Amino acid sequence: MIEVHHLSRHYGALKAVQDVSFSINTGEIVGLLGHNGAGKTTIMKMLTGYLEPSAGTIRIDGLDIAEQRRAAQRQIGYLPENCPLYPEMTVLDSLDYQASLLGLTPAQRPVAIRRAVERTELGAKATATIGTLSRGYRQRVGVAQAILHEPRILILDEPTNGLDPAQIQHMRALVRELARDATLIISTHILQEVEAVCGRVLIMRGGQLALDSRLDALGQQPRLVITLDCAPDVALPVLHALDGITAATLLDADDLGYRFALETADAQTVAPRVARAACEHGWSLLGLERERHDLEALFGAVTLERMELNSSLATNA
Numbered sequence: 531m532i533e534v535h536h537l538s539r540h541y542g543a544l545k546a547v548q549d550v551s552f553s554i555n556t557g558e559i560v561g562l563l564g565h566n567g568a569g570k571t572t573i574m575k576m577l578t579g580y581l582e583p584s585a586g587t588i589r590i591d592g593l594d595i596a597e598q599r600r601a602a603q604r605q606i607g608y609l610p611e612n613c614p615l616y617p618e619m620t621v622l623d624s625l626d627y628q629a630s631l632l633g634l635t636p637a638q639r640p641v642a643i644r645r646a647v648e649r650t651e652l653g654a655k656a657t658a659t660i661g662t663l664s665r666g667y668r669q670r671v672g673v674a675q676a677i678l679h680e681p682r683i684l685i686l687d688e689p690t691n692g693l694d695p696a697q698i699q700h701m702r703a704l705v706r707e708l709a710r711d712a713t714l715i716i717s718t719h720i721l722q723e724v725e726a727v728c729g730r731v732l733i734m735r736g737g738q739l740a741l742d743s744r745l746d747a748l749g750q751q752p753r754l755v756i757t758l759d760c761a762p763d764v765a766l767p768v769l770h771a772l773d774g775i776t777a778a779t780l781l782d783a784d785d786l787g788y789r790f791a792l793e794t795a796d797a798q799t800v801a802p803r804v805a806r807a808a809c810e811h812g813w814s815l816l817g818l819e820r821e822r823h824d825l826e827a828l829f830g831a832v833t834l835e836r837m838e839l840n841s842s843l844a845t846n847a
């Protein structure tokens with residue numbers, strides 16, 4: 531289990547990560563999603579003990595990473611962003627070297643290396659020099675290095691970055707296979723990556739945690755959103771009185787009309803009723819839909835807020 535409490539990291543005046551808290555249970559596959567510079571890599575480096583937090587605590591299976599760093603690191607396998615490898619080494623030599631760095635004894639190494647090569651399907655390239663490998667194979671070597679000591683937690687930073695579509699498919703299959711034995715955290719700025727392999731998403735925005743949700747909980751929003759040309763003081767009492775609606779609130783208003791959110795347990799039945807009521811009152815029905823809370827819509831909202839922030843910073847500059 532990973533427990534993160536009030537984690538922050540500053541680089542000089544820059545607040546790269548600000549007061550982030552979450553916990554991840556054994557066996558989960560969690561996507562850490564965010565735009566470039568959102569703070570994903572900084573979080574991963576702190577989780578793996580390679581970077582000290584400015585504030586906050588991290589516990590890995592109960593071990594405080596600040597106090598028991600080595601013991602905590604033994605539980606973790608880490609694929610860094612753009613995983614650095616020695617191009618002149620063969621795959622086997624590089625794995626042997628990494629195994630020694632991880633503290634595996636010479637007697638343990640052959641078995642560990644064979645297992646890692648099998649799981650990452652690197653057998654055909656075992657004696658190849660790393661400099662001659664495609665990017666997809668080099669990423670597999672990075673993953674093989676990360677799983678040599680059979681860690682219970684795997685942290686993969688942008689594992690499909692720069693891969694072609696076939697290599698991406700292979701990496702996703704590998705990630706699912708690895709998840710059978712380990713808790714996984716995958717950092718990415720690609721939405722489809724999260725949807726393809728993760729059960730839960732953490733969305734970072736400007737160093738802060740903007741969303742923490744299970745993917746299957748998204749989209750289960752029973753609210754209807756209706757857009758009318760009728761002002762709230764007239765529309766809200768009528769909407770609220772309709773059968774099946776438990777609450778009606780104004781979301782926003784612009785040139786396109788007034789948008790109201792309608793709470794209901796049965797959007798399917800209530801929607802036609804709402805449309806009829808709008809007609810009966812002579813209102814223009816400008817839109818009626820179920821509220822979208824899928825990952826794309828949520829990530830879009832994060833993007834929008836960031837663009838608004840950037841434009842206000844540019845205006846103020």
Ligand SMILES: Nc1ncnc2c1ncn2[C@@H]1O[C@H](COP(=O)(O)OP(=O)(O)OP(=O)(O)O)[C@@H](O)[C@H]1O
Nearest residue numbers: 541544546564565566567568569570571572573719
């Ligand atoms: N060593 C450093 N010194 C100064 N600033 C840094 C350092 N490392 C990262 N930053 C800054 O901290 C912020 C967060 O960076 P981080 O690499 O964690 O983001 P990220 O979400 O992983 O982005 P990317 O997807 O581009 O890798 C960025 O503004 C980045 O420029």
